[in-house]
Amino acid sequence: MRRATALDGPRADTATAGPASWLPFHRPSIGAEEIAEVVDTLRSGWVTTGPKTQRFEREFAARLGVPDALAVSSGTAALHLALRVLGVEAGDDVILPAYTFTATAEAVTYLGARPVLADVDPVTCNLRGEDVERARTARTRAVIPVHIAGLPCDMDPILDVARSRRLAVIEDAAHALPARDRGRWVGTLSDATAFSFYATKNITTGEGGMLVVRDRRAAERARMLALHGISRDAWKRYTAAGHWRYEILASGYKYNLPDLAASLGLAQLRKLARFHARRRRLAARYDRGLAQLDAIATPPHAPRDGTHAWHLYMIRLRTAALRIDRDGFIEELRARNVGTSVHFIPLHLHPYYQQEWGYRPGQFPGAEAAWSQVVSLPLYPAMSDDDVDDVLTAVADVVRRHRR
Numbered sequence: 168m169r170r171a172t173a174l175d176g177p178r179a180d181t182a183t184a185g186p187a188s189w190l191p192f193h194r195p196s197i198g199a200e201e202i203a204e205v206v207d208t209l210r211s212g213w214v215t216t217g218p219k220t221q222r223f224e225r226e227f228a229a230r231l232g233v234p235d236a237l238a239v240s241s242g243t244a245a246l247h248l249a250l251r252v253l254g255v256e257a258g259d260d261v262i263l264p265a266y267t268f269t270a271t272a273e274a275v276t277y278l279g280a281r282p283v284l285a286d287v288d289p290v291t292c293n294l295r296g297e298d299v300e301r302a303r304t305a306r307t308r309a310v311i312p313v314h315i316a317g318l319p320c321d322m323d324p325i326l327d328v329a330r331s332r333r334l335a336v337i338e339d340a341a342h343a344l345p346a347r348d349r350g351r352w353v354g355t356l357s358d359a360t361a362f363s364f365y366a367t368k369n370i371t372t373g374e375g376g377m378l379v380v381r382d383r384r385a386a387e388r389a390r391m392l393a394l395h396g397i398s399r400d401a402w403k404r405y406t407a408a409g410h411w412r413y414e415i416l417a418s419g420y421k422y423n424l425p426d427l428a429a430s431l432g433l434a435q436l437r438k439l440a441r442f443h444a445r446r447r448r449l450a451a452r453y454d455r456g457l458a459q460l461d462a463i464a465t466p467p468h469a470p471r472d473g474t475h476a477w478h479l480y481m482i483r484l485r486t487a488a489l490r491i492d493r494d495g496f497i498e499e500l501r502a503r504n505v506g507t508s509v510h511f512i513p514l515h516l517h518p519y520y521q522q523e524w525g526y527r528p529g530q531f532p533g534a535e536a537a538w539s540q541v542v543s544l545p546l547y548p549a550m551s552d553d554d555v556d557d558v559l560t561a562v563a564d565v566v567r568r569h570r571r
């Protein structure tokens with residue numbers, strides 16, 4: 168039986184079906200291994216970027232089979248660094264899906280470049296090659312596909328357009344660890360890939376991210392820029408192996424990941440396969456439980472040769488079959504103790520993107536069709552089978568009471 172916490176929503180007296188107490192949308196899986204790694208770091212006398220961060224980078228790179236990875240303070244920082252080292256500058260255009268979190272576009276604006284929004288597939292919510300081609304301008308320098316929910320984009324058509332138009336490709340893989348497109352790991356497919364270890368992600372460091380850059384020199388430059396543009400191995404300057412003297416080679420950022428956070432990441436990374444297997448099983452349980460409800464569409468799966476990271480379980484409401492809309496559906500689930508979320512409100516529907524960049528509602532029908540119907544149900548390894556069954560009971564009850 169789950170105990171109520173300060174984060175809990177109100178227990179509705181009207182709750183008739185679903186969890187007995189508030190089931191949060193997300194809860195991280197932090198165990199004895201994470202605590203032991205963090206305590207070890209605390210006792211080591213070195214808490215900022217150092218040996219644990221280096222080990223985290225090595226183990227992450229080995230997991231993907233790439234030569235190097237750079238641990239940074241967030242997925243947003245990873246996107247920003249990637250855009251910078253791949254040559255995006257003020258006045259450039261960067262294509263990205265309207266259907267994403269603001270961080271994808273925000274990183275573009277950091278460099279004075281323009282986020283050029285593109286529509287997406289209304290079913291997968293992912294960017295397609297044809298969307299990139301349609302959004303292309305004479306100033307387009309790069310494209311950022313986002314693997315929504317952990318379902319990998321169909322990368323070949325995007326890579327084909329990029330190759331023929333000489334565009335850099337940076338994948339926003341905040342949701343996509345571990346994910347494969349046609350048997351290839353996300354992180355090995357394009358010029359750069361940005362991962363996030365934000366609290367809700369498939370593995371977490373509290374806040375944090377990882378950047379994989381294909382070109383060796385660009386990767387080295389990203390490492391230098393991530394720590395104030397200081398010459399390599401700057402972190403060593405307070406150790407016996409280091410030296411106090413350093414050189415500033417460029418105007419960089421304070422984007423390094425400290426050892427304290429990397430400790431969490433090391434323990435989480437070792438559990439990634441187990442976490443992923445659990446996410447997959449819970450998603451399959453949702454699929455089976457929802458199959459009978461014709462008012463609900465279950466999320467698309469990866470093709471046979473792909474791997475879905477199952478970061479999110481996004482159902483789609485067939486609102487024509489219901490007397491309530493998506494927002495009403497969420498309120499009904501909330502009254503039954505189920506925490507949910509919506510991924511995402513398309514960027515062109517936000518005031519900033521309208522006022523600053525001139526976007527308008529109606530511009531991206533694929534994105535709008537998806538967002539008005541999606542609900543993300545709770546999905547995390549700490550959930551039990553019973554938790555999933557409780558959510559299914561709540562969903563079935565809402566559908567039954569609000570059928571047309």
Ligand SMILES: Cc1ncc(COP(=O)(O)O)c(C=O)c1O
Pocket residue numbers: 241242243244267268270271313339341342362363364365375376
């Ligand atoms: C699609 C997407 N891109 C980028 C980010 C940014 O990651 P972070 O919070 O680590 O900066 C997030 C998430 O939080 C995200 O969902």
